[in-house]
Amino acid sequence: MYKIAVLPGDGIGPEVINEALKVLDVISKKFNVKFDVKEYAFGGIAIDKFGCPYPKETENACLNSDAVLLGAVGGYKWDILNGDKRPEAGLLALRKSLGVYANLRPATLFKPLKSASPLKDELLKDGLDILVVRELTGGMYFGPRGTEKIDGGFKAYDTEVYETAEIKRIAITAFETARKRNKKITSVDKANILDTSRLWRSIVNEISKDYPDVELNHMYVDNCAMQLIKDPSQFDIILTSNIFGDILSDEASQLTGSIGMLPSASLRGDKVGLYEPIHGSAPDIAGTKKANPLATILSVAMMLEYSFDMKDASNAIKEAVNKVLEDGYRTADLGKGKLVNTEEMGDKVAEYIGVVKC
Numbered sequence: 001m002y003k004i005a006v007l008p009g010d011g012i013g014p015e016v017i018n019e020a021l022k023v024l025d026v027i028s029k030k031f032n033v034k035f036d037v038k039e040y041a042f043g044g045i046a047i048d049k050f051g052c053p054y055p056k057e058t059e060n061a062c063l064n065s066d067a068v069l070l071g072a073v074g075g076y077k078w079d080i081l082n083g084d085k086r087p088e089a090g091l092l093a094l095r096k097s098l099g100v101y102a103n104l105r106p107a108t109l110f111k112p113l114k115s116a117s118p119l120k121d122e123l124l125k126d127g128l129d130i131l132v133v134r135e136l137t138g139g140m141y142f143g144p145r146g147t148e149k150i151d152g153g154f155k156a157y158d159t160e161v162y163e164t165a166e167i168k169r170i171a172i173t174a175f176e177t178a179r180k181r182n183k184k185i186t187s188v189d190k191a192n193i194l195d196t197s198r199l200w201r202s203i204v205n206e207i208s209k210d211y212p213d214v215e216l217n218h219m220y221v222d223n224c225a226m227q228l229i230k231d232p233s234q235f236d237i238i239l240t241s242n243i244f245g246d247i248l249s250d251e252a253s254q255l256t257g258s259i260g261m262l263p264s265a266s267l268r269g270d271k272v273g274l275y276e277p278i279h280g281s282a283p284d285i286a287g288t289k290k291a292n293p294l295a296t297i298l299s300v301a302m303m304l305e306y307s308f309d310m311k312d313a314s315n316a317i318k319e320a321v322n323k324v325l326e327d328g329y330r331t332a333d334l335g336k337g338k339l340v341n342t343e344e345m346g347d348k349v350a351e352y353i354g355v356v357k358c
């Protein structure tokens with residue numbers, strides 16, 4: 001029996017989580033594994049109910065679970081709040097409390113979605129399979145920040161801080177992962193300007209000495225943003241900092257057809273893993289049944305693989321997603337096809353996994 005703390009969150013979060021749980025239920029029956037699934041308040045909804053985005057009860061449940069499955073947080077309603085009072089601050093606190101420093105974001109193009117990608121056919125002939133390995137518990141989002149009143153207005157600052165140990169461990173994750181993939185890493189930084197990036201680069205170079213079989217190159221982040229569109233086939237693993245990984249993975253997602261396709265796993269060695277789609281709470285489409293649940297469903301596939309060592313079950317989900325897309329079913333973000341809403345897409349994946357619908 002695996003204990004899963006589920007944090008639906010805000011906006012489309014609960015909508016996509018419903019579909020992910022539908023799929024998990026089918027997996028439970030097909031693979032005869034029990035999941036103890038409990039939902040907890042998190043994000044804006046927790047602010048409304050308890051006055052804080054990451055209540056103690058939720059934190060205890062997450063720390064005592066085998067895995068955490070998250071929808072998304074945030075929304076217009078809470079945009080007037082500042083700093084630690086915001087739903088997004090709860091997200092940072094969750095990641096920090098679990099210590100999940102390694103955020104794996106696979107940008108994979110499912111073949112049936114080729115026409116939904118903005119890339120030309122010749123750039124997609126070998127498909128698209130990039131893994132962004134993003135440092136998740138340090139850097140700009142966790143450095144000192146503040147706003148102070150000064151003559152003539154205000155002064156606001158955010159600070160990027162990285163220590164050797166933080167860079168070492170994420171670099172090791174990337175090199176170990178590279179050995180299981182195509183042995184190629186592009187480390188992305190801004191070492192022509194930032195001290196943190198120069199430290200990043202020197203430590204990545206140092207770690208690379210232990211992995212002579214893995215090809216390493218370095219690229220500035222502005223160039224990387226451009227190269228991703230120009231020729232994404234040059235990338236296999238992109239190893240980068242918290243803020244750069246956040247931005248580049250949203251960009252990479254678009255090459256796969258939609259941000260609604262990208263799952264993620266946030267890991268820390270053998271500790272509790274956190275699984276979430278890379279997208280946010282999409283308040284612009286919340287309540288319209290337009291949300292694509294596949295990123296969250298694919299996050300369940302990552303959970304099965306990384307936290308529960310259930311590779312067959314994980315593959316069953318990925319194959320079902322591919323088949324559903326092959327048969328032409330599309331949520332609105334995926335372009336032309338047999339238009340389905342959020343629930344219908346979840347139903348289709350559940351059905352295609354090969355168990356009687358429940």
Ligand SMILES: NC(=O)C1=CN([C@@H]2O[C@H](COP(=O)(O)OP(=O)(O)OC[C@H]3O[C@@H](n4cnc5c(N)ncnc54)[C@H](O)[C@@H]3O)[C@@H](O)[C@H]2O)C=CC1
Pocket residue numbers: 012016071072073074075076088091259260276277278279280281282283284285290291292293295333
């Ligand atoms: N992990 C999390 O909980 C995250 C939360 N946020 C929060 O989410 C809120 C909205 O942020 P945005 O910048 O608009 O980013 P977003 O990722 O929520 O949405 C960006 C665009 O992509 C679309 N989109 C996102 N997910 C989709 C899906 N599954 N299916 C179809 N379309 C989808 C949205 O409709 C929107 O047009 C903010 O409060 C933000 O802080 C943003 C990113 C991550």
Ligand SMILES: CC(C)CC(=O)C(=O)O
Pocket residue numbers: 088091092246278279
């Ligand atoms: C809302 C941010 C704190 C995080 C984010 O955009 C992300 O992790 O993708």
Ligand SMILES: [Mg+2]
Pocket residue numbers: 246247250278
């Ligand atoms: Mg983001």
